[in-house]
Amino acid sequence: GAVVSQHPSWVICKSGTSVKIECRSLDFQATTMFWYRQFPKQSLMLMATSNEGSKATYEQGVEKDKFLINHASLTLSTLTVTSAHPEDSSFYICSARGSGLGTETQYFGPGTRLLVL
């Protein structure tokens, strides 16, 4: 099946620092990648959608200057949380969708747990 990896799996950082999370599709080309955030006991909330080689589309209420997304290749997207604050502590999950897999099916990475002190 389709495999999506994320790195790191968890990170603890000080308030004000920036954190970069990588999302890779390992066995398929991801034309579109999605970034979600999930707070405890809540469902996944879509933050942004990125297509390879173009700017990401952010959901309402998500600050594009705070959550920088780069989708430079068909197998890699990165999310950078800039100047992180404790309220940014959450579970960040990426998913990928690609051709040849069923055009609408999204496969999720294992997630990155971020704790900002």
Next chain:
Amino acid sequence: QKEVEQNSGPLSVPEGAIASLNCTYSDRGSQSFFWYRQYSGKSPELIMFIYSNGDKEDGRFTAQLNKASQYVSLLIRDSQPSDSATYLCAVIIIQGAQKLVFGQGTRLTINP
């Protein structure tokens, strides 16, 4: 009205019984429906997708879709303790930019 609604549970089912999970959606134009399972602290994993009205079976899992009623369900036969998880219904919403929208999830517990 939420775009995708699920009963948050918890839903408790004895081992070996059938677990029934329900989901309704608001976008009548939606054509693609997914069920994901999420264990505590983990990311969602795809169980099934369904596009056509009726039933779709895969092992112990059966997805049911009724577009007229805007209703999709997941049945788990011969429930096992390892099926205990949160089950997320997700729908591709057609209005505006197509995106996958998740319900809040139903927490299922299978009691040995």
